[in-house]
Amino acid sequence: MNEREKRVSLAHTTLFLALFLAGTALSASGKGEVDVPKKFQVPPPPFSEGIFPCSQCHAGMPVNRTPRKLEGMHENIELRHMPGGWCFDCHNPSNRDTLRLANGKIVRFEESYNLCGQCHGTILREWKAGLHGKRTGMWNGEKQYRLCVHCHWPHDPAFKPIKPLPPPVRPSEIK
Amino acid sequence: MKSGQHDERGVRRRTFLKGAALGLAAAALPVRDADASVWDAFFQKHFREMNEAEIKKVIERLEREYEEQYKKKVTVGTDKALPGVLFGYGLDLSRCIGCRRCVYACVEENNQSKDPQIHWITVLRFKTGEKWVDLEESEKYYNPPEVPEDEYFYMPVQCQQCENPPCVRACPTQATWKEPDGIVVVDYNWCIGCRYCMAACPYGARRFNWAAPNRKPEELNPATHYLGNRPRYRGVVEKCTFCIQRTRKDPGRYPACVEACPVGARKFGNLLDPNSEIRYTIEHKRVFRLKEDLNTEPKFYYFFEA
Numbered sequence: 053m054n055e056r057e058k059r060v061s062l063a064h065t066t067l068f069l070a071l072f073l074a075g076t077a078l079s080a081s082g083k084g085e086v087d088v089p090k091k092f093q094v095p096p097p098p099f100s101e102g103i104f105p106c107s108q109c110h111a112g113m114p115v116n117r118t119p120r121k122l123e124g125m126h127e128n129i130e131l132r133h134m135p136g137g138w139c140f141d142c143h144n145p146s147n148r149d150t151l152r153l154a155n156g157k158i159v160r161f162e163e164s165y166n167l168c169g170q171c172h173g174t175i176l177r178e179w180k181a182g183l184h185g186k187r188t189g190m191w192n193g194e195k196q197y198r199l200c201v202h203c204h205w206p207h208d209p210a211f212k213p214i215k216p217l218p219p220p221v222r223p224s225e226i227k
Numbered sequence: 228m229k230s231g232q233h234d235e236r237g238v239r240r241r242t243f244l245k246g247a248a249l250g251l252a253a254a255a256l257p258v259r260d261a262d263a264s265v266w267d268a269f270f271q272k273h274f275r276e277m278n279e280a281e282i283k284k285v286i287e288r289l290e291r292e293y294e295e296q297y298k299k300k301v302t303v304g305t306d307k308a309l310p311g312v313l314f315g316y317g318l319d320l321s322r323c324i325g326c327r328r329c330v331y332a333c334v335e336e337n338n339q340s341k342d343p344q345i346h347w348i349t350v351l352r353f354k355t356g357e358k359w360v361d362l363e364e365s366e367k368y369y370n371p372p373e374v375p376e377d378e379y380f381y382m383p384v385q386c387q388q389c390e391n392p393p394c395v396r397a398c399p400t401q402a403t404w405k406e407p408d409g410i411v412v413v414d415y416n417w418c419i420g421c422r423y424c425m426a427a428c429p430y431g432a433r434r435f436n437w438a439a440p441n442r443k444p445e446e447l448n449p450a451t452h453y454l455g456n457r458p459r460y461r462g463v464v465e466k467c468t469f470c471i472q473r474t475r476k477d478p479g480r481y482p483a484c485v486e487a488c489p490v491g492a493r494k495f496g497n498l499l500d501p502n503s504e505i506r507y508t509i510e511h512k513r514v515f516r517l518k519e520d521l522n523t524e525p526k527f528y529y530f531f532e533a
Contacts, residue, residue: 182504183511186491192312192500193478203490211490213373217327221344222368 092180092197097161104161106148115145132208134171142167142206168200264288273401274414274453285416286453293458297444304452306475308408314469314526315409317494317508318383321532324490325350325374325381332487333385336470337456338448340440347434347467348385348484355380362517385484386411386432386467387517387525397427403464409498409526410469412454420462429518430525433466469495498526 097104109125119138122129131138144152151159151167159167169176178184182195185203189195200206267288272281286303293301330348339345351365355378365382375381392411395404402417403424425433439461451457455471470482474495480486485493496503505528508514514528 178511181507183494183507184491186486186488188481188486190478191474191481191496191503211324213375214324214326214489215372216325216370216374217331219327219368219370220330220346220349226343 092165093194094162094197094199095202097164097199098202099161104149110148117145129207132210133206162199164206165200168206264292268416271416273417275404282453289453289457296458297442297447299444299447299449301447301449301451301457303457304450304472304475305454306452306471308406308410309475309477309479311497311499313409313498314388314474315496315498315503315505315509315528316388316469316526317505317512317514317528317530319492319494319532320380320382320529322490322492323350323381323383323488325352325369325376325379326489328487328489329383329484329493332483333467335446336448336473336483337468338440338442338451338458339465340436340438340442340459341446342441343436343438345434345436345440345465347432347465348383349431350381350383352376352379352381354378382529383484384430384432384517385527386428387430387523387527388467388469390524390526391522393427393429393521393523394424394433397423399423406454408475410454410471411466412468412471413464413466414454415457415459415463415465418463420464422464424464429521429523433464435464436461 117140119140121127122139134141140152141154142151144150144158147158149161151161151164153159153167154170165176165179175184179197179200185198185200187195187197204211267284271277271285274282277285282305286305289303290301293303327350330346330350333339333347334341334345337347339347349367351362351367352369353361353365357364369376369379388405388409388411390405390409392405395401395411398404399421400417400419402419403411403413405411420435422435425431425435436459440459442458447458448456450472452468452472452475455468459465470480470484473480473482481495485495494504494508496505498505498509500506508530509528512528512530512532514530516525516528518525
C-alpha cells in the first residue's frame with residue numbers, strides 16, 4: 053500500500069475501534085431486560101439429615117471415577133435424569149461439598165440453579181425473571197424463591213401424582 | 228242515609244284499619260332492642276358515600292359484632308387501592324395438576340362458609356386434544372385417586388376481575404363496583420341478594436349465601452378487609468377479591484392461591500409495572516383469556532407452556 057492508503061486504512065481501523073468500544077459500553081446497561089435480583093433469596097438446600105458436609109465421609113476416601121451402580125451408601129439413589137449420565141456429571145469428585153459444571157467451574161450447593169441451568173437454560177432464565185416455579189412473599193417487595201431442588205429432586209425430577217383435595221359438593225347432595 | 232254524612236260503621240272501620248296499620252308498624256320497629264347497632268346497620272350508607280368518620284364508626288361497630296360472634300379480635304381494614312396499580316393474574320395450564328390446594332387455601336384465607344360449602348375457585352377438568360376449551364364439556368366434580376390424570380388438563384376459574392364487568396352493570400343497587408386497582412368488590416351491607424350479578428357473570432364466579440355462613444371461630448382469619456374476607460351474612464353475594472386484605476398492603480403479599488400452588492402455576496402482579504412477573508408472562512407467553520368475545524376484558528391470562 054502507498055502512504056495515502058496506509059493512512060486511510062489506519063483512520064478506518066481507529067474509527068471502527070472507537071465505535072465498537074462505544075457500542076459495548078452502551079449495551080452493557082442491558083436495557084429492555086427484566087430487572088432480576090442479583091442474589092436470590094433461597095432457603096438452604098434440602099439435604100437429608102446429617103448428610104452434609106459430604107467431606108465428613110469423603111475427605112479421605114479414594115475417588116473411583118468408573119461409572120457404575122453404587123453399592124452400600126447411596127445405593128438407593130437411582131438416577132432417572134439425564135439418560136447415560138452418572139454421579140460425577142454434576143458432583144465434584146475432588147470436593148464432594150460442591151458441584152461441578154460441565155466446563156469444570158465449581159458451583160456451591162446453595163447456587164445449584166446454575167448447574168441445572170446448563171441444560172435447562174430457558175427455565176433458568178424464566179426462574180430468574182420470576183416466572184418459573186413457586187414463589188411466596190410480596191408481589192411488590194421481597195419474594196422467597198426456591199432452589200430447583202426444593203421441588204425437583206435432581207436424581208428423579210419428574211413430579212409424582214398426588215391425591216387431589218375433595219371436589220365441591222354437588223347441589224343434589226345439599227340437604 | 229243523608230248525603231254528605233258518613234256512615235257510622237264506615238268511620239269506625241276506617242279508624243280501626245288506620246289504628247291497626249299503625250300498630251303493626253310500631254310492633255315491627257325494634258324498640259325493645261335498645262342496641263343502637265341495629266339502627267346503625269339499618270341506616271348505614273353505601274360504602275362509597277360515607278366519609279372517613281362514618282366509615283370509622285361502621286368499622287368499630289362491625290369489629291364489635293364480629294368479636295361478639297367469634298369470641299376473638301377481628302380487624303376490618305379499609306385499605307384503599309395503591310396508586311399506579313392494576314392487578315393481573317397469570318395461570319400456566321401446562322403446570323396445573325388439578326390438586327385443588329388453591330381452592331382450600333382460599334377458603335381458609337377468606338373465611339368462606341364450610342357448611343353450606345362455598346368455594347370461590349372452581350377447577351375445571353378438560354380432556355386434552357378435544358374441542359378447544361369448550362367450557363360445557365368441563366368436569367368440576369372430578370375426584371380421581373391421583374392427579375394429574377393422563378389426557379386431561381385442569382383450569383382453575385375464579386372471578387376474573389373484568390375491566391368491563393357485566394356484574395357491575397347488572398347490580399340494581401350498585402352494591403358491587405370496580406375499584407381503581409381493578410378489583411371488583413362487593414359491599415356486603417348494601418347487597419340485597421337479588422343475584423342479578425350472578426346471572427350476568429359469564430364465568431360463574433359469584434357465590435350466594437343461601438344460609439347464614441358457618442365458620443368455626445378457631446378457623447376464622449381475623450385479618451379482614453371490609454370489601455373482602457370479613458365474615459359475610461346470609462343473603463349476600465361473594466367472590467374472589469384477589470385477597471384484597473393481603474394485596475393492598477404496602478408491600479403487598481401474594482394472594483393465598485398463588486402461595487398455595489405447589490407447582491407454581493399461578494402468577495400475580497401489577498400490570499402497570501413493566502418489570503413485573505405478569506407483564507413478563509404476557510409479553511413472553513401465548514396468553515389467552517376466557518370468553519374474550521364478550522368484551523369483558525378479564526384480568527386472568529391463561530397460557531400453555533411451549
